[in-house]
Amino acid sequence: MKQEREPTNIKQVPAKIVLIEGREAIVAKAVEYRKRLTNPNLTPQSQLKETYKALITEELASTGTVDTTALTQRIQVQDGSIDMVLFGKACRIIEDYVTTGGKNLEGGTGLPKIKPTDIDWHNL
Numbered sequence: 001m002k003q004e005r006e007p008t009n010i011k012q013v014p015a016k017i018v019l020i021e022g023r024e025a026i027v028a029k030a031v032e033y034r035k036r037l038t039n040p041n042l043t044p045q046s047q048l049k050e051t052y053k054a055l056i057t058e059e060l061a062s063t064g065t066v067d068t069t070a071l072t073q074r075i076q077v078q079d080g081s082i083d084m085v086l087f088g089k090a091c092r093i094i095e096d097y098v099t100t101g102g103k104n105l106e107g108g109t110g111l112p113k114i115k116p117t118d119i120d121w122h123n124l
Contacts, residue, residue, distance in 0.1 A: 013088040014095045017056065017066040022098070025111040029097065030057035032109065048083055052090035060094065 019026060033054035037047060055075070059066045068091050075082045096104045097111055 013068055013084075013091050015068060017060060017068065017091065017095045017098060019060050019064045019098050022101075022111065023061060023064075026057050026098070027061045029111060030054055030061055033057060045086065049086045049090055052087050053094060056090055056094045060098070066091075066094075 033050050036042070036050045037054065042050065052075075055071065056066055056068075059071065068087075072082055072084075072087065075087070093105060093108075096102055102108070102110050
């Protein structure tokens with residue numbers, strides 16, 4: 001599995017990530033991240049980063065926006081801690097997907113090219 005590397009031109013965690021279009025691709029990406037988490041060979045660091053990317057894309061698909069500060073707080077309450085370096089990388093990767101389609105990323109699988117009819121919306 002190719003790992004996405006965050007854009008090198010952005011270092012801060014975005015305060016909000018807003019989905020303007022392409023909900024279907026973000027839903028498919030969320031499903032992809034959840035599937036990756038079933039890989040028993042993931043390192044603890046990769047598992048955590050994939051978990052953060054899944055949480056971000058799921059919220060983005062559900063609400064159209066992610067308040068990263070609020071999500072950080074929810075993760076801290078739920079898990080007792082958060083790795084802000086990995087969370088920041090996950091945020092920057094997803095933000096690049098929604099703003100440029102992933103043009104600033106290296107590696108990874110990219111956003112899938114799908115139509116709304118390709119998704120089983122009832123089983124999400």
